[in-house]
Amino acid sequence: MCVLSRSLDARGSPERMALSGVHKDRGELRIHENLDELGTDLADYIAELSEASVKERGVFAIALSGGSLIGLMGKLCEAPYNKTVDWAKWYIFWADERGVAKTHADSNYKLAKDGLLSKVPIVPSHVHSINDSLSAEEAANDYEFVIRQLVRTRTISVSDISDSPKFDLILLGMGADGHVASLFPNHPVLDANNEWVTFITNSPKPPPERITFTLPVINSASNVAVVVAGEDKAEAVHLAIDDVGPDHPPLPARMVQPTKGKLVWFLDKLAASKLDSSQFSE
Structure with missing residues (x-):
């Protein structure tokens, strides 16, 4: 069940309103009025996990995807996060990558480098990109x-x-078809259980060659966040989160079910517009 709650800013002031709570089967839902509020909440969430992980383990191992996710992480490059996050302890990985050169516009590495990594003091040797050669x-x-x-x-x-x-932490976006990382609906790679990282050569979305974490790796993470914005994703969000019965084969996003970790959905109100309202109470 989800409850209506008021989010607080860094000073404890009730400046943002969000729907937030815990769904009985699909983790925590955080639904925001607009992308600015979503981005601020996402930055808070990542910074808090970073601090906790560095305190506990001395490092923060985070895996990224591509798409709109990197843009929504942009507030991490701004104050206060650019100064307060212990960037030297971050180790960066990719949950999936396209089979293109790092300089190609489709490269998830290039997207992350241009939009985030080049703007904060990450240690270069801690950035573990996928070999494009x-x-x-x-x-x-x-x-x-x-x-x-x-x-x-x-x-x-x-x-x-x-x-x-x-x-x-593994950060994922979601496509309008319900895919996460490079795990697409009805694709045989969804059944890959013996590998940590696998590949496809027939992606339904270009480019055709991709490298991706498998579901067992995603579901073994301490924390998984799925970040989704836009009305075009609303139906997939509904199918990934609501109880839709056996008539709908599970989307890859619905198969994200951390075994012992925590799952959080960051949604804007457009992406959440088709969720079953009976799952929310004030």
């Missing part, structure tokens, strides 16, 4: 090897119920 299959294998090495050194934690890496 390899084939999709080779790049997936190489990236899994890199992650395994960092699990051994405990830069990335390991799940206590599987051998999967346990990222401190």
